[in-house]
Amino acid sequence: MNVTLEGLNPYLAHFRAPPRDRYDEGRSRRDTVPLESHAETPVGPERVDPLTVLQKQNLDQNRVPQLIPLRFRRMSYSPFTYLRGAAAVQASDLAAGPRTDLWVELCGDAHLGNFRWFNCPDRQPVFDLNDFDETLPGPFEWDVKRLAASITVAARINGFPTKKCRAATRSAMREYRESIIAASELSPLDLFYYRFRAEDALERVAQRGGKHRQWKESVLAKAARKNSMRALTQLTAVVDGRRVIVPDPPRIARIDDELAERNWAEISQFFQSYKETLPLDRRVLVDQFSLVDVARKVVGVGSVGTRCLMVLLESDDGTPLFLQFKQATRSVLEQYLGRSVFEQSGQRVVEGQRLIQATSDMFLGWSRWRNNDGHDVDFYFRQLWDGKGKITVEELSPTRLAVFAGLCGKTLAFAHARSGDAMMIRGYLGEDETFDDLLVEYADRYADCTAADHAQLEMAINDGQIDVVRDL
Template sequence: MSDIETAVPEQRAAKAGSGTPVAEAGPRLPVVPGFARRTNPEDRSAPPSPRAAGKALRRRVPRTSHSSLVLPAGRPDAVRAVEESNQGRVPGLTPIRVGRMAATPFAFLRGSAGLMAHDLVGTPVTGVAAQLCGDAHAANFGLYGDARGSLVIDLNDFDETVAGPWEWDLKRLATSMVLAGREAGADEETCRRGAYDTVGAYRRTMRLLARMPALDAWNAIADEELVSHADAKDLLGTLERVSEKARNNTSARFAAKSTEDSGDGGLRFVDAPPVLRRVPDAEAAAVAAGLGDYLSTVSEDRAPLLARYAIHDVAFRVVGTGSVGTRSYVVLLLDHRGEPLVLQVKEARPSVLAPHLPAAGFDVPDVVHEGRRVVLGQKRMQVVSDILLGWTTVEGRPFQVRQFRNRKGSVDPAALAADEVDDYGRMTGALLARAHAHSADPRLIAGYCGKNDELDEAVAAFAVTYADRTEADHADLVRAVGTGRIAAEPGV
C-alpha cells in the first residue's frame, strides 16, 4: 500500500496535487441522526444560537403576557369536570376521590389537572416543548431511595407526563404554591411571593444550566447543594424531619403493618377497607401473571435480582387524590429469607393533557403503551429513577410497575410555616427547571426567561388569579356535595 493510501485525509489532500493542501469537498464526517450538528462560530449564515433564538421569542410572546388568564368558551363547570374525570374509574371509589378533592382548594387543584390543562390552552406559549410532569403541583415533589439506599429529592409523580409547553408545568406549580400557602394560613403577599420565588428559581436555574457543559448540567444541583442553591435554609429542619421518616418508609415496614402469616410459610395482606383489600383469586392471578411481561421492560441487569423473589399475594390499594378510583395493586414478594419487597402495579390512563395539546400548537405523540409513556417520561425528567420501573398489561389495561414505599417522603406544602413557603417555592422551582432541561435545551428557555424578573412577576400574577378561580371551583364542588348532586366520602 502506498504512503498516499495510508495517510490521514488531510495528508492525502496535500499529496494528491502539487504539494499545496487541497480542501476536501464537504465535511469529513456525516451528520448522524440523533446527534447535534457541528457549529462554526465563524459561519455567518448559521442559524442563531439557542440563547439568541430564545431571546427572539420575546417579540412574539412578551414575558409580561404570561399574567393573563382568559378562560376558553365552553369551559365545563367544576362538578361536570370532576364527573367526566371519574369516567372509567372504579365506581365504588369515586366518592372517596370527590371527598378528597372537596377537602380544600389545594386538594381540588391536585385532582383537577385536566381542568387546568383545558384552561391553559388560552394562555401564551413560546412553542418550546419539554417533557412535562403534567401535574407539577407543590405536593408532587419528594424524597425516594436510589439504588444504593440514599435519599434523592425530585419530582415523583408522572401519571400525566407528556411532551408539551414548559409554561404549563411552571404555572401549575406557581398556582399550587399560592393555594398551599393560603391553606397554611400565610398572608396573601407571602403566598404571592411563594409563586414569584418559584418562577425566579426556575429562571435562574435554567440560566445556570445553560452555562454548564451538557453532561454537568444533566446531573447538576446535587441534593446536598439544593438547599444552598435555592436559598432554602429555612426548610432545613422540615427536610431533616421528612428525611428521617422517609428512611423508615420501606417495603418491610409496610409489610409488617399490612400482612399476616398465611399458614403455608408465607405472608398475605390483611384487609383494611376501603384503602387496602385482598382481591379474588382470579384477579390476583391476572395481576401476578402480568409481572411476567413486566420483566421484559426492566433493565436486563435487574432480572437476576427479581428472580430471587417469589410472589405471595396481591391486594388492591387506594392511592393519591387524582389517582383515586384507578386500578392500583400492591404485590407482595418475599426472598429466601422471608424479607419483603412490595411492588405497586398502577393503572396508567391516557394523560389528561393530551387532548388539549393540539389547541396549544403541539402534536400529540403516538403512545404505544400508557405505562411505557409514564416510565419513559419519568426517566427523562428525574436524575435518578427507581431501578425496578417497568410496565405491563393486565386484562387489556395498561399498568406501570414500581417499588412501593421506596423510602418515599414528602413535605406537606399546606403545613409549612409562613417563612418556609418561599423557600419551598425556590426549591421546587429549581428542581422543575432541572427536570425540563433534560428534554428541552436550557439555552433556549434561559434566553427567553432572561435576567430580570418580568416572567416572575407575570406568572405570579397568573398564579394568584388562577388560585382564585380554583377556590371558586372548589366552592362549587362543595355545594354540589351538600345538595347531593355528586356523592362524596370525606375523611378517607
C-alpha cells in the same frame, strides 16, 4: 416500538445549533407569544365548565365507579386539595392560553405536593419530582404555571397575607429562571449527572425556622423508616403458614373478585410481562424473588378511582420486596398536545419519568392486563416504600414555604433542561425578573379561579348533584 428522539421532543434538533443561535431563537418567540400574555387566565362563558371536565375524565379514564365519590370528597377539603385533583381542569385552561412551543418532557402535574425525596439506586436520598401519571412532551410554561398556582393556593390556605403568598410564588419563579440559566451553561454530561441531595434541600428549608437540626433529622428519619422491611411488619401477617397482605378496608383490600377468579398463572404472566420491560441486570435481580400476594390500595387525590395494587415478593432467604402497580391512562394533556408516541400508557409514564428525574426507581416497568370484558388496562410498576418522604406544606411558615417553593422551582428547571433546550428557554425568559412578576400575577388570578371552582364543587355536593362518601 421504534421511537426517535425527535418524536419525543421536536426541538432536540436545536441542540446541534450554536448556543447563541438557540438563545436568539428563544428570544424571538416573544414576538408571537409576549411575556405579558402569561399573566392572563381564561375567564368568562367560553371557559369549559370544570365539573364537566372532571366528570368526563372519570369516564375517559374508566375509573372504578365505587371510588369516584371518594375522589370528589378528597378534592372538596380545600382549594389546594381541589387543585391537586384538578390537573385535567388546569390542562383545559392552559390549552386555551398562550403557548410558546418551547417543548420539554412535562411532568404534567407539577404542583407543590409533587416534589418529594426518595432513595435512588445507590441508596442516597434525593429531592425531585415524584409522580408522572400525566407526563407528555409540551410547552415548558405549562408545568411552571401549575407550580406557581399551587404555591399561591397553598399559601392562601395557610392563611398567609397577600405579600407573603406572592413572595413564596416569586421565590419559585426566580429560582426556576436562574436555574434554567445555570443549566444552560452546563455540559450535557454535567447536566445528566446533576442531582439534588435530599439532605441539602431539607437543610435549606430547615435553616429558615426554629430547631432546624431537629426538624431536618426528624423528617429524614421518618422517610428512612419507609422501606420494605417496615412494610412487611405493618402490612402483612402469616396466616396458615403463608405470608399475606392484611386487609385494611377500604384502604387495602383483597384483590377484586374479577382478579381472584382468574387463574394465578395469568397473574404470573402479567408479572412476567412487567419483568421483560426491565433492563437485564434488574430483571436478573427480580427473578430472584417469587410472587407471594397481591392487594388493592387506594392512593392520592387525583389518582383516586384509578386501579392501584401492591404486590409482595419474597426471595429464598425471606427478603421482602414490595412493588406497586398503578393504572396508567391517557395523559390529560393528550387531548391538547396530541397522542403520546408510546402506545402503552404505562410505558409513557416510565419513559417520561426517566427523562425528567435525575435518577429513577430501579424497578420502573410496565405491563398490560386484559379485563374479563375484553378491555386492556395499562399499568406501570415502581417500589411501594423506598425512603419516600415529603414536607407537609400546610405546616410550613411563610419563610419556610418560600424556601421550599424555591427548591421546587430549581428542581423543575433542571428537570426541564434534561429533555428540552435550556438555552432557548433562557432566551425566552430573559435575564431580569419580568417573567417572575408576570407568573405571580397569573398565580394570583388562577388561585381566585381555583377558589371559585372549589366552591362550585362544594355547592354541587351540598345540592346532591355529586355523590361523595366519608374518607377512609
